[in-house]
Amino acid sequence: MSTIESITLMLALVYSTSLLYWSGKKWGALVSGTLLVGATLASFFWPLLLILLVSVLVVTAVGQYRPAFATAEARPNTIREFSQHFFALSMLLVGVQYAINAGLLYAGETPWLMRPDVGDAFLPIAGGIELKAILTLGLWDQNHPAAVVMLCVVLLTGVLCKRAFCGWACPLGLAGEYLYKLRKRVIKAELLPPAWLDWPLRMLKYLLLIALFALVISMPSNSIPHYLSGNYHKVADLKMAAFFLMPSMVALICFGVIFALAAWRRQGFCRYICPYGALLGLVSFLSPFKIRRDSQHCLIETKGMKCDKCTRACPANISVHTQKDIRSDECQACMRCVSACPKKEALQLSTRNGINLSTRGLLIILLTVMFMVPLFAYVGGYWHSQTPDNIKMELIQKLDRIGH
Ligand code: SF4
Numbered sequence: 001m002s003t004i005e006s007i008t009l010m011l012a013l014v015y016s017t018s019l020l021y022w023s024g025k026k027w028g029a030l031v032s033g034t035l036l037v038g039a040t041l042a043s044f045f046w047p048l049l050l051i052l053l054v055s056v057l058v059v060t061a062v063g064q065y066r067p068a069f070a071t072a073e074a075r076p077n078t079i080r081e082f083s084q085h086f087f088a089l090s091m092l093l094v095g096v097q098y099a100i101n102a103g104l105l106y107a108g109e110t111p112w113l114m115r116p117d118v119g120d121a122f123l124p125i126a127g128g129i130e131l132k133a134i135l136t137l138g139l140w141d142q143n144h145p146a147a148v149v150m151l152c153v154v155l156l157t158g159v160l161c162k163r164a165f166c167g168w169a170c171p172l173g174l175a176g177e178y179l180y181k182l183r184k185r186v187i188k189a190e191l192l193p194p195a196w197l198d199w200p201l202r203m204l205k206y207l208l209l210i211a212l213f214a215l216v217i218s219m220p221s222n223s224i225p226h227y228l229s230g231n232y233h234k235v236a237d238l239k240m241a242a243f244f245l246m247p248s249m250v251a252l253i254c255f256g257v258i259f260a261l262a263a264w265r266r267q268g269f270c271r272y273i274c275p276y277g278a279l280l281g282l283v284s285f286l287s288p289f290k291i292r293r294d295s296q297h298c299l300i301e302t303k304g305m306k307c308d309k310c311t312r313a314c315p316a317n318i319s320v321h322t323q324k325d326i327r328s329d330e331c332q333a334c335m336r337c338v339s340a341c342p343k344k345e346a347l348q349l350s351t352r353n354g355i356n357l358s359t360r361g362l363l364i365i366l367l368t369v370m371f372m373v374p375l376f377a378y379v380g381g382y383w384h385s386q387t388p389d390n391i392k393m394e395l396i397q398k399l400d401r402i403g404h
């Protein structure tokens with residue numbers, strides 16, 4: 001596990017444990033703390049232990065001074081924004097570390113900086129094929145095991161807490177928010193497409209998802225071992241890095257479309273193009289948690305007022321104030337509607353039988369799933385790529401000629 005991965009993982013898990021402790025869930029904090037320490041000890045990886053110790057000290061000091069995100073009074077939006085920036089910073093550092101590692105391989109030098117395996121999260125097709133290999137052949141890939149681990153992590157977040165991954169963790173979502181705000185400074189108009197155009201545009205991301213799914217499904221099971229041991233799969237991450245660092249004309253056009261969509265409307269990229277968003281949108285139907293409006297507390301029913309603050313706060317343009325349960329695949333569980341509502345009990349993220357999930361609870365679930373699962377995968381020996389550096393050095397020189 002690389003330094004950046006270790007630091008992020010430990011900070012996130014220690015922070016989620018302390019959130020449990022600060023919110024009075026002492027038993028929850030004890031269980032998650034025990035799991036964390038137990039898994040770290042079982043890994044026999046001393047940097048993880050050292051960073052665990054440092055993380056405990058950092059989080060304790062932060063809790064002592066109580067910045068906005070650590071206080072009980074923290075507004076839901078503050079906690080979400082903290083989470084988004086935390087993940088974005090972590091992915092930025094991972095990207096830098098990854099680029100240095102790839103640059104050294106390209107120069108023919110044995111990298112002194114480890115490759116962060118979490119970068120395999122950007123290989124969803126490889127992750128899908130690996131999942132198929134595990135399910136149909138019992139075959140566990142050794143070149144990019146983190147790809148299937150991260151695919152499962154993302155799916156699990158969707159089952160547990162809807163598209164919270166999009167609204168709370170995805171760095172592209174945050175970058176899109178900034179692009180949109182920048183555009184709004186220059187062109188103030190909202191520029192929303194009419195409903196008859198919005199729906200087919202939203203379906204584009206499902207078409208992309210179907211295309212990716214078809215790639216995975218169409219690969220015959222008996223060719224999977226050959227694919228997983230082939231050169232293309234071994235350098236799939238380096239090809240992906242080259243796609244971003246040395247983009248072709250087609251790639252540049254794709255980036256242009258993505259930027260334009262993000263700037264055009266809020267969450268434009270997530271809403272129209274992102275296949276991960278489509279996958280999570282589908283999986284989110286399984287989540288027991290939904291935004292639910294309680295008509296016994298909502299000002300519309302109780303006071304006959306014309307309130308639509310929740311709807312106006314929603315970045316996904318969902319008409320919250322006219323519905324009882326929000327089942328939309330576009331809901332990112334961002335809780336903006338909840339924090340905009342003047343009546344605390346009127347709007348909650350809850351199960352059908354009334355179990356509420358607070359902003360902190362959602363963050364704890366997200367951090368626990370996103371970091372505890374990779375930690376256990378690491379401890380179980382299914383995280384780090386086994387492709388030797390000398391093979392990568394050899395293959396990176398002929399990257400253009402390697403196909404599948
Ligand atoms: S309905 Fe609420 S939680 Fe869902 S996207 Fe809209 S503001 Fe966010």
Ligand code: SF4
Pocket residue numbers: 293297298299300307308309310311320321340341342343346347
């Ligand atoms: S903001 Fe709250 S009170 Fe107003 S319509 Fe929405 S749920 Fe009802």
